[in-house]
Amino acid sequence: MTAVLACTGLARTFGALRAVDGVDLALPAGARHALIGPNGAGKSTLFQLLTGGLRPSAGRVCLDGRDVTRMSDARRARLGVGQTFQHSSLFLSMTAADNVALAAERTGGRPWSPVPRRNPALARRVDQLLGDVDLLGRRGVPVSSLSHGECRQLEVAVALATAPRVLLLDEPAAGLSPAETARLAALIQRLPADITLLFVEHDLDLVFRLATRVTVLHLGKVLLSGTPDEVRDSAEVQEAYLGTGRRADLFLPPDPVADPAPDPAAARDPATGPA
Amino acid sequence: MTTPARRRLAAVATLAVLAVLAAVPLVLGSYASTTLARILAFALLASSLDLLVGITGLPSLGHAAYAGAGAYAAGWVAIHATRSAPLTLVAAVAAGALVAVVAGSVAVRARGVFFLMLTLAIGEIVEQLAQSWHSVTGGSDGLYSIPATELAGISLGDVRGFTWFVLGVFVAAMAVLHRLVASPLGATLRGIRDNEARMRALGYRTYHYKLAAFVIAGAFAGLAGGLLAAQQRLVTPADLGFATSGPVLLAVIIGGEATPWGPCLGAAIVVVLRDVLGPSLGGHGSLVLGAVFVAVVFLLPGGLARIRNRLHAGGTHR
Numbered sequence: 001m002t003a004v005l006a007c008t009g010l011a012r013t014f015g016a017l018r019a020v021d022g023v024d025l026a027l028p029a030g031a032r033h034a035l036i037g038p039n040g041a042g043k044s045t046l047f048q049l050l051t052g053g054l055r056p057s058a059g060r061v062c063l064d065g066r067d068v069t070r071m072s073d074a075r076r077a078r079l080g081v082g083q084t085f086q087h088s089s090l091f092l093s094m095t096a097a098d099n100v101a102l103a104a105e106r107t108g109g110r111p112w113s114p115v116p117r118r119n120p121a122l123a124r125r126v127d128q129l130l131g132d133v134d135l136l137g138r139r140g141v142p143v144s145s146l147s148h149g150e151c152r153q154l155e156v157a158v159a160l161a162t163a164p165r166v167l168l169l170d171e172p173a174a175g176l177s178p179a180e181t182a183r184l185a186a187l188i189q190r191l192p193a194d195i196t197l198l199f200v201e202h203d204l205d206l207v208f209r210l211a212t213r214v215t216v217l218h219l220g221k222v223l224l225s226g227t228p229d230e231v232r233d234s235a236e237v238q239e240a241y242l243g244t245g246r247r248a249d250l251f252l253p254p255d256p257v258a259d260p261a262p263d264p265a266a267a268r269d270p271a272t273g274p275a
Numbered sequence: 276m277t278t279p280a281r282r283r284l285a286a287v288a289t290l291a292v293l294a295v296l297a298a299v300p301l302v303l304g305s306y307a308s309t310t311l312a313r314i315l316a317f318a319l320l321a322s323s324l325d326l327l328v329g330i331t332g333l334p335s336l337g338h339a340a341y342a343g344a345g346a347y348a349a350g351w352v353a354i355h356a357t358r359s360a361p362l363t364l365v366a367a368v369a370a371g372a373l374v375a376v377v378a379g380s381v382a383v384r385a386r387g388v389f390f391l392m393l394t395l396a397i398g399e400i401v402e403q404l405a406q407s408w409h410s411v412t413g414g415s416d417g418l419y420s421i422p423a424t425e426l427a428g429i430s431l432g433d434v435r436g437f438t439w440f441v442l443g444v445f446v447a448a449m450a451v452l453h454r455l456v457a458s459p460l461g462a463t464l465r466g467i468r469d470n471e472a473r474m475r476a477l478g479y480r481t482y483h484y485k486l487a488a489f490v491i492a493g494a495f496a497g498l499a500g501g502l503l504a505a506q507q508r509l510v511t512p513a514d515l516g517f518a519t520s521g522p523v524l525l526a527v528i529i530g531g532e533a534t535p536w537g538p539c540l541g542a543a544i545v546v547v548l549r550d551v552l553g554p555s556l557g558g559h560g561s562l563v564l565g566a567v568f569v570a571v572v573f574l575l576p577g578g579l580a581r582i583r584n585r586l587h588a589g590g591t592h593r
Contacts (some may be wrong), residue, residue, distance in 0.1 A: 049364060098462070
């Protein structure tokens with residue numbers, strides 16, 4: 001099965017610094033893939049190489065098996081790559097609804113039309129997207145008056161408005177309160193299953209809750225790529241984050257409530273249990 | 276105030292102002308009418324520049340080049356082919372757009388100060404072209420003895436008819452510009468102004484949109500130039516250079532960028548200070564203009580058209 005988004009030998013140097021150094025990644029359709037690593041590991045650079053914001057020094061990026069390495073960010077977005085930014089990147093003079101409408105207009109409207117017209121279908125879609133991120137009540141509020149948490153939620157709505165097939169979220173929970181983080185996690189869990197998701201996140205609880213696969217980046221290289229459990233148990237990952245001298249546990253033991261053991265009731269289910 | 280009520284009030288106010296402007300040739304003398312025609316042409320030029328500066332976020336310092344191209348084209352057509360108004364103005368629009376396509380395809384690749392310097396340089400190049408292309412432009416003498424414009428076989432030689440003609444063209448052009456700003460294309464251009472990187476990430480090929488804005492602005496500037504040529508009956512290379520581009524940008528900033536009527540207000544102030552009061556101030560009109568500019572930048576950043584917002588900000592709610 002071909003990966004929806006893949007890169008091979010991807011590298012980017014800034015002078016003598018190898019920010020990203022030969023990274024291989026392959027995301028199958030519907031993946032929930034997290035990218036973690038200490039500060040300066042090259043996560044954001046890798047993101048920009050994947051979305052087209054930066055050109056790689058070496059390596060290839062493929063979308064549905066098609067080489068997109070030489071394509072601009074706008075071309076890749078038109079092929080279905082959506083993204084949110086580490087620092088909220090919105091249209092500050094506009095309202096929340098206008099921000100989403102601008103994104104929705106690109107795929108579902110006529111952004112080049114020089115004649116004003118009503119587009120009820122577009123307006124409904126904007127309202128639905130704002131509802132999805134719990135911002136419907138703030139639709140007419142200028143972005144400059146939204147809180148930080150609301151801006152992060154709006155970021156996601158704007159990215160979803162172009163109906164991407166691959167969604168890259170750069171630290172979506174940065175600076176959010178626990179309640180806001182919980183809402184964001186629920187939103188991400190509600191995403192359609194066919195959207196392929198890659199996200200960078202420092203909140204490791206969130207990572208282990210949402211991701212089915214985790215890649216650890218360290219000094220521009222892939223340290224480990226595996227299931228959340230493999231990453232949790234890796235001594236190498238501990239070392240990269242905390243250094244060799246430290247013995248403290250990086251990851252708290254799995255919370256029995258948040259991460260329930262297999263339900264014994266499921267084993268007795270006639271559909272799955274022995275006949 | 277509710278939005279429909281506000282819209283009705285704005286429509287009534289616009290009609291009232293238009294009625295007053297239309298009455299000027301009847302009530303006041305020919306000097307006032309000529310000044311009004313100049314103001315209207317200059318206001319259209321400033322509004323076309325605002326499409327770049329205020330709406331798209333591209334500060335151009337060479338906008339007179341496109342108006343000048345339109346003025347030369349209209350003048351040339353009037354002298355050598357026909358002085359019938361639709362045709363001279365169509366030539367002006369085409370010339371402005373054509374020069375803007377060539378200049379814009381280069382300039383729009385740059386941004387910020389680099390864009391500013393590129394447009395300034397291109398404006399000076401176009402001025403030099405006008406100086407040296409003697410057979411068409413008349414060189415440094417310019418194009419002179421441009422015949423009076425004709426509309427549907429009627430000569431607009433008298434000031435009154437000509438002023439109404441300019442007012443009519445101005446109203447039609449401004450109506451088109453206002454619809455464009457309210458359209459999806461207008462929203463796309465404002466998105467580019469606010470955050471071009473995000474627009475690209477959303478899949479917008481921003482280069483094409485910026486070039487489109489540049490060409491549309493050039494076409495409207497060409498139209499304004501065609502009106503100026505018909506009014507002055509003379510086009511000189513100075514009409515294409517910084518001597519004209521500077522005041523146009525000044526008008527946009529004094530009046531208020533990205534406001535519906537701010538650039539027109541700014542244009543009126545610039546023309547009155549420079550051309551009407553200037554001679555009586557012993558040629559120090561530009562000095563007063565400079566002082567007004569500094570005062571507006573410090574006291575009313577955002578321009579005169581936003582004075583209501585400033586007053587409200589200090590007052591009660593909103």
